[in-house]
């Protein structure tokens with residue numbers, strides 16, 4: 001089970017969260033987000049894969065941030081095309097394409113992104129682009145029969161553990177933790193994360 005902690009920017013908090021042992025850490029490069037990171041923090045995690053989150057950004061700007069933050073994966077949280085995913089893959093980056101989900105029909109658009117993404121991420125459909133703190137009906141994902149593994153996202157919080165233990169899907173690869181574990185935008189509660197990640201890692205493969 002891949003555990004991603006997203007929306008990080010404070011060097012001490014990055015260090016403390018890294019110690020807990022998430023697999024991936026995310027940095028949000030969308031200027032309108034309250035978790036936006038503009039400058040490279042004084043410390044970047046070494047033991048987690050570094051993920052850059054972008055919304056409708058042009059490829060050269062993404063590649064520039066990828067170099068500056070030494071990113072492993074690019075998470076595309078807007079209406080990016082499959083061609084852009086392919087270009088980023090050709091540049092040597094891992095690609096995670098996000099799909100906002102409200103109903104089964106939202107899964108149809110995943111088809112043309114098969115084979116050009118390493119992972120999909122299913123997030124709650126909302127008026128903005130992400131970080132809504134709201135969950136969607138995971139039963140909708142029974143209609144996903146693609147071969148690209150996916151991360152579950154949107155409103156996960158400490159008391160989501162029980163529902164996550166009950167959730168099963170052959171392509172389910174991980175979870176994304178964000179606003180549900182925050183002290184303030186961009187800063188995570190390490191006590192809550194520590195308990196949750198330990199429980200997830202010991203209960204779900």
Ligand SMILES: O=C(O)c1ccccc1N[C@@H]1O[C@H](COP(=O)(O)O)[C@@H](O)[C@H]1O
Nearest residue numbers: 006033130131132133153154155178179
């Ligand atoms: O968190 C944000 O501010 C954000 C802004 C724009 C795009 C994505 C963003 N975050 C991503 O949103 C999901 C769900 O977050 P939450 O758990 O509902 O707070 C997560 O994948 C973040 O990477």
